[in-house]
Amino acid sequence: MLSRTFIAVALPLSLALTLASCGGGEAAKEASATSEGAGEKAAHIDEGKITLSTDQIAAAGIQIGRPTIGGSGTIELPATIDGDPQGTQVVSAAIGGRVVALTRNLGQSVGRGQTLAIIESREAASLNAEIEAARARLALANSNLSREQRLFAQRVSPEQDLIAARTAATEARIALRLARQQLAAAGAGGGGLNRIAITAPISGQVIGRSVVLGQTVAADAELFRVANLSNLSLSLNLQPLDAGRVRPGAAVTVKAAGREATARVSFVSPALDTNIRLVPVIATLDNRQGQWRVGEPVTAAVEFTGTGTGGDGAIRVPSTAVQTQKGKTIVFVRTRTGFEATPVAVGDRSGDSVIVRSGLKGSEEIATTNSFTLKAELGKGEAAHED
Structure with a gap:
């Protein structure tokens, strides 16, 4: 009789203490009040089952969700x-x-050739x-050629003079032609014999400018940086x-500051970066709306291909939902009266999720957040039964 009474009040009281330590004053009061009414809303543990009301689940901060089926994870x-x-x-x-x-100036748009x-x-x-000078020499040469053609036609000048x-x-x-190409390589259209124009090679925005008006620059010095x-x-x-487990074309979900977009993997390096011992991967992000900035840190969720463990029909749960109790891997499944510790067999981890091979x-509906609280209560109940 004593052990049953202890079990009946153990869980609500522990939840109240947990919430009080986290600063949840009002929620802790509610949980304490719940412990006083242990007759009707009591929580008990019976063979891996934990009885909790909806209010107790909310007070403990336990979140509930469903496993994800399909794909190979992210x-x-x-x-x-x-x-x-x-x-x-x-x-x-x-x-x-x-x-x-x-x-x-910086940030301004420019067209190719401008x-x-x-x-x-x-x-x-x-x-x-x-x-x-080359233009004048060509005019003289063309004039001489015309004259020699006329004299050769009149049989006055020999053929070798025409040649x-x-x-x-x-x-x-x-x-x-060579002189024009040399000027084009340096720049043209400067508006004077001693001036050349520096033009944009592509259309885009000016993202870098390293000169000011009146500055003397050396040959091959960087003046601007233009980016599309x-x-x-x-x-x-x-x-x-x-x-x-990542292939070119795989989707990458990009998130930052209330924005979200989808990029596509364009390159997976066949070699590791020798400095960090990781594999460099590059994805292409559409930015025609102009909502992303160069150098901005973001969070990326990379989608694995179906060639990895688990396949396209894999069942995945958050890693926070998986607990270990007495050497067994368990997930807390929602029941009408609370939760039940369900043994599962897990496979590979896919980022922040775990592939469940069997058991689900x-x-x-499973406990996805704060499932460790349920594990703690399960352990207390088993200890009480042994007493």
Whole structure:
């Protein structure tokens, strides 16, 4: 009789103490009041069964959910958003000079071929002068060629003079083309013989600018950084075991600050990073709405493929729902009167979940959070029975 009375009041009293230690003053009072009415709302343990009312479950902070069926699980880990390597371009000066104009600032959009800056340089003047000289030489060569063709047709000039004139015209044309290409490589359209324009190689946004107006820059110095941010990259690092269950095309759920989106795995490295001994993984994130930023830390949930343990019909439960009691792995299944400790056989872990091989059908309601409280009460009840 004594042991039954002890069992009847043990669980509500322990719940009240637990809530009081966590700072839940009002909830603790309710749980204490519940312990006083142990006659009607008493909790007892009988062969792994724990009787709890709905109010007692809520007061203990025990959350209830259903197992997940299907898929092969996910793994949740921190990640960082990077710019797409194929969508980021460094804009540099091909020749040295002084910056006399800046047409774009940080964050502004720019189209491909649009001017970012204008540089004034002696070398630019030389390149433009070479084009003018090559153009004049070509005009002279074409004039000589026309004259030799006319004289050869009148049988006044020999054929070798015509051939020489044709060769000179061809060489002059090549020289002009080369001079234009050299100027194009350095920049064109600067608005003067001593100026060149620095243009954007791609369409996007200016995400970096390292010059100011009037600054003298050296050849090949970085002036701007332009990025097309419609697609971003997500950098992940997985354990080798987890990386073996991820394939290109797998979905990655990205979450941060009230935002959520789905990315797709585009690359799984065949080699480990020697510094951290993890496998680098890259996912592509659609950012046409502009809601993600380069360098932003996020949480990524990577979906495993069906090749891992568990298959597409696997039953998965949160790892917080699984407890060990006397060498047995158990999950607390919700009943009409409370919970029942149900033995299960578990398989591999999939991030924050565990695959259940047997013991559950998948349709049960289980304790997913604070299940350790039920485990503690189960142990107390078994100890009371032994007394």
